[in-house]
Amino acid sequence: xxxxxxxxxxxxxxxxxxxxxxxxxxxxxxxxxxxxxxxxxxxxxxxxxxxxxxxxxxxxxxxxxxxxxxxxxxxxxxxxxxxxxxxxxxxxxxxxxxxxxxxxxxxxxxxxxxxxxxxxxxxxxxxxxxxxxxxxxxxxxxxxxxxxxxxxxxxxxxxxxxxxxxxxxxxxxxxxxxxxxxxxxxxxxxxxxxxxxxxxxxxxxxxxxxxxxxxxxxxxxxxxxxxxxxxxxxxxxxxxxxxxxxxxxxxxxxxxxxxxxxxxxxxxxxxxxxxxxxxxxxxxxxxxxxxxxxxxxxxxxxxxxxxx
Amino acid sequence: xxxxxxxxxxxxxxxxxxxxxxxxxxxxxxxxxxxxxxxxxxxxxxxxxxxxxxxxxxxxxxxxxxxxxxxxxxxxxxxxxxxxxxxxxxxxxxxxxxxxxxxxxxxxxxxxxxxxxxxxxxxxxxxxxxxxxxxxxxxxxxxxxxxxxxxxxxxxxxxxxxxxxxxxxxxxxxxxxxxxxxxxxxxxxxxxxxxxxxxxxxxxxxxxxxxxxxxxxxxxxxxxxxxxxxxxxxxxxxxxxxxxxxxxxxxxxxxxxxxxxxxxxxxxxxxxxxxxxxxxxxxx
Numbered sequence: 001x002x003x004x005x006x007x008x009x010x011x012x013x014x015x016x017x018x019x020x021x022x023x024x025x026x027x028x029x030x031x032x033x034x035x036x037x038x039x040x041x042x043x044x045x046x047x048x049x050x051x052x053x054x055x056x057x058x059x060x061x062x063x064x065x066x067x068x069x070x071x072x073x074x075x076x077x078x079x080x081x082x083x084x085x086x087x088x089x090x091x092x093x094x095x096x097x098x099x100x101x102x103x104x105x106x107x108x109x110x111x112x113x114x115x116x117x118x119x120x121x122x123x124x125x126x127x128x129x130x131x132x133x134x135x136x137x138x139x140x141x142x143x144x145x146x147x148x149x150x151x152x153x154x155x156x157x158x159x160x161x162x163x164x165x166x167x168x169x170x171x172x173x174x175x176x177x178x179x180x181x182x183x184x185x186x187x188x189x190x191x192x193x194x195x196x197x198x199x200x201x202x203x204x205x206x207x208x209x210x211x212x213x214x215x216x217x218x219x220x221x222x223x224x225x226x227x228x229x230x231x232x233x234x235x236x237x238x239x240x241x242x243x244x245x246x247x248x249x250x251x252x253x254x255x256x257x258x259x260x261x262x263x264x265x266x267x268x269x270x271x272x273x274x275x276x277x278x279x280x281x282x283x284x285x286x287x288x289x290x291x292x293x294x295x296x297x298x299x300x301x302x303x304x305x306x307x308x
Numbered sequence: 309x310x311x312x313x314x315x316x317x318x319x320x321x322x323x324x325x326x327x328x329x330x331x332x333x334x335x336x337x338x339x340x341x342x343x344x345x346x347x348x349x350x351x352x353x354x355x356x357x358x359x360x361x362x363x364x365x366x367x368x369x370x371x372x373x374x375x376x377x378x379x380x381x382x383x384x385x386x387x388x389x390x391x392x393x394x395x396x397x398x399x400x401x402x403x404x405x406x407x408x409x410x411x412x413x414x415x416x417x418x419x420x421x422x423x424x425x426x427x428x429x430x431x432x433x434x435x436x437x438x439x440x441x442x443x444x445x446x447x448x449x450x451x452x453x454x455x456x457x458x459x460x461x462x463x464x465x466x467x468x469x470x471x472x473x474x475x476x477x478x479x480x481x482x483x484x485x486x487x488x489x490x491x492x493x494x495x496x497x498x499x500x501x502x503x504x505x506x507x508x509x510x511x512x513x514x515x516x517x518x519x520x521x522x523x524x525x526x527x528x529x530x531x532x533x534x535x536x537x538x539x540x541x542x543x544x545x546x547x548x549x550x551x552x553x554x555x556x557x558x559x560x561x562x563x564x565x566x567x568x569x570x571x572x573x574x575x576x577x578x579x580x581x582x583x584x585x586x587x588x589x590x591x592x
Contacts, residue, residue: 015494018494018495019489019494019495022409022495022496023409023413023415023495025405026405026408026409026495026499027405027406027409027410027413027422029402029405029406030405030406030466030470031422033462033466034425034426034463034467036463037459037460037463038432038437038463040440040444041436041437041439041440041441042432042436042440044440044443045439045440048439048440055442055443058446058447101329104325105325105326105329107322108321108322108323108326109322109326111318111319111322112319112322112323112326115326119326119330120582121575121578122330123329123330123333124574124581124582125337126333127574127585128520128570129524129570129571130523130524130540130541130566130567131524131526132524132526132541132544132545133524133541133544133563133567134336136544136548136559136563137336137340137560138336141336141339141340141343141556142335142336142339147351147354148355149339149355149357152354152355181333181336185333186585189582189585190586193582238430241433242434242435244434244435245527248526248530248545249545249548262435263433263434263435263527266435267435267527267530270438270439270442271438271439271530271531276439279439280439283433283435283436283439284436286433286435286436287431287432287433287436290431290433291431
């Protein structure tokens with residue numbers, strides 16, 4: 001017993017030294033990987049956006065700094081503005097549709113008990129399918145103009161077949177339909193989780209106090225699900241701004257440039273065309289828009305909800 | 309109308325809405341299944357909807373895929389399997405260790421900032437990375453290799469895993485770990501023998517989600533690979549551009565083979581997956 005206190009402190013400190021070692025061994029690999037594979041590309045792209053770097057000239061020592069030339073080219077480039085407009089139109093089309101479908105289906109789901117788990121599991125399905133397959137199945141096959149089932153059904157009701165992939169407007173609608181098919185589930189599951197967080201007795205109490213169904217919904221449910229709804233919307237808005245894969249498979253950006261998104265334009269100029277400098281400036285433009293938008297969105301929603 | 313009747317009407321409307329949306333989700337899946345059993349004749353004149361009623365199903369697309377052209381399909385399939393499993397495993401080990409460390413150790417009071425730093429990656433558009441990756445992996449001589457995809461996909465999955473797992477580990481009682489350490493276990497033992505088994509549901513969720521992410525990824529694969537290391541999504545679009553949307557049945561069969569494993573895994577683990585998917589927003 002008498003020797004115990006003497007051994008113990010040294011054992012203890014050796015443990016602490018080793019434990020302190022583990023503290024860093026656990027964290028450093030993750031930080032290192034993220035720094036190398038995320039921070040380096042972000043900084044490199046920033047550098048590239050201010051040069052005349054081209055994929056087929058890498059290794060040349062006469063890569064020049066061109067200042068803001070790429071960004072000036074970008075702002076005066078009508079083709080780029082076209083893709084920016086397409087991207088915004090796409091976002092404005094899909095996000096509200098997903099919100100409405102998400103809320104309707106989530107309310108229905110929250111309203112039932114039998115079969116709820118089954119529906120929830122089934123609604124997860126589209127989120128597991130790759131965008132390439134979704135675009136192929138839903139898009140290429142269902143919207144096929146001659147023998148696709150959608151036009152076939154329209155014709156059997158006496159309508160004209162819709163030129164889904166050859167008309168600029170309808171091609172955009174088809175793309176939106178694909179995105180809504182796939183991502184409404186995300187809104188459904190998020191909003192269901194939000195609705196299940198609303199205490200049922202609060203609703204009951206409001207009804208007892210004489211509020212009708214609609215009043216109880218607007219005054220109690222809506223404010224309580226607002227925070228999650230706002231976050232879910234932000235996630236979907238950012239994702240919609242980044243849309244590219246379904247477009248590549250369904251329309252390739254066409255007809256003409258009618259459905260080309262910003263990300264597709266970056267791929268086309270930077271990877272296909274090799275113009276890394278111009279591609280990088282477009283990528284940074286997209287990032288800056290996302291950051292300004294995301295920041296403003298967070299500030300505004302926080303403020304709006306703080307006032308409530 | 310009494311309260312009970314009102315409630316019954318609401319329930320009926322709810323089931324109608326759910327049935328309608330389920331049908332919208334089901335129809336494309338039904339369509340790809342029946343198309344994989346169709347013959348050229350069934351798709352040349354008009355749309356056909358019901359097997360045995362308006363067309364005779366045949367197995368030729370499946371025979372084509374699994375007998376005639378098996379080797380041709382097997383390479384991208386194996387690439388997808390290897391890339392998805394290895395990248396998710398690497399990301400799981402590195403990401404959950406970091407998540408554990410951020411839950412249990414103090415990094416000068418900056419733990420939250422470190423986690424936020426990891427998550428800021430979500431804001432960056434993928435387009436920002438593909439150009440740099442193209443140059444980076446070209447310089448390293450890793451273009452068109454599985455290694456390049458494994459590196460990119462693991463680094464892409466790590467931030468999400470760190471974020472979710474840190475929260476998960478924080479929810480576990482610290483006392484068990486402490487008593488194990490008093491009994492002489494070190495941190496590594498504690499992490500792998502005590503914390504990880506307790507965190508199994510979280511680990512399963514993030515593992516399957518990163519698996520699905522890697523399995524379905526297209527843009528990076530399109531940028532970095534072109535022949536040897538192509539994954540299934542890329543293989544599919546290459547087939548389409550070669551045959552020019554004529555062999556619908558073969559494409560349908562390939563789609564099904566690529567979709568069924570991940571959809572089955574995701575739906576079987578529904579509870580964990582939904583938790584992992586909605587996690588971010590529920591915390592925010």
